[in-house]
Amino acid sequence: LYLEHGTAGSKLLPVGISLSDYLDILAVPGIEAEVVGIISESIFSIGWAQWILSDLPQDSVALAMKHPEMDRPTAHAACPVLAIAGDETLAGCVPARRRRQLRRARQAASRCGGIALSSACGSPQTFLDQLIRLHNVRWAEHGGGMLANPAVEQFHRLSLPLLDAHGLVRCWLLAIDDRTIGAYYGFHHRGRAYAYLGGFDPAYAEESPGAILIGHAIVESIREDAREFDFLRGQEAYKYGWGAADRWTMRRVWTRS
Structure with a gap:
């Protein structure tokens, strides 16, 4: 205090x-x-x-x-939270409309080239390099994102390896033809997944890399037997599109x- x-x-x-x-x-x-x-x-x-x-x-x-x-x-x-249910098809917890949008996003990304989703856990500094690059590009026209602050970047440079060593972080990268276009930074602890931060290349906005990554993170949380997927504070419209409800x-x- x-x-x-x-x-x-x-x-x-x-x-x-x-x-x-x-x-x-x-x-x-x-x-x-x-x-x-x-x-x-x-x-x-x-x-x-x-x-x-x-x-x-x-x-x-x-x-x-x-x-x-x-x-x-x-x-x-309000912290919108998605109650996890069902299997990896997401039919048990994500609305049908969002599942259709997710399929279209994956199809659009595939038309641009070979897509690859990979875990960046175990390589925290490499992941942060990509996340900071994409996050700053995404927010460049709006005065810079939160990671543009050197003190914030330094904090994550120090803390992410420690969180990773304790198995608390979930870091995913999305690439098309070996070009990284999206990054997802989340957490998992005691049966609950948390969507913390992301970034994507605005040149691929039509392919919805952010949605692809969130969909993948929810699927992975189901595989890890999570009870909830917490979108954290803020009532942004996209969270409710995934079926989250305010807590x-x-x-x-x-x-x-």
Whole structure:
């Protein structure tokens, strides 16, 4: 947590607010209540006018905290989630219209040349080279994407190899005739897949490389027995086209009288 000082008083906020899709108190399973009590006692001894916790999953530890000055939890942000069902045809979870669009995208890509989908897990730096190139090209006309920031790039250069070593990332590259035109960066943990970031070559927009990669990622999540495919925060229309439904995170605010 950190203190943000303003004219209306100090706010206590979690590190990662506005950047992370999910925030919570991390506790060893089985002792959450004890941890919450210790944290509450410590936090309320700090001088702040408001303590704000946002982006809390509905089963989060922080929602179990109780205090007379705490507001009731309120809905904060939507994270569209696809419930995984069925087999690798996607018929059990993805709407028929999107499945038809996916078939057409693959056919269009095939007409451009030989297509290849490959896992980049095990080669994190090579994957990041391609992802950053494609992401920056995609967002060049809009002031640059998030990976255009050198500090963000450095963070991923350091963190991705560690995440990869623990089997948490799912990195896919899409190529046509050995030319990489799309990259997908996601995660998989405890039966849940997360679609984090992607990039594609705008010259191949008609072939829908982003859709091909997401479709492939969902298929792979089925093969790994995932229960859910989480598109993370944001109500972009394409997420609902895959059949995702909103799951809301919660927000808690403690205001001292």
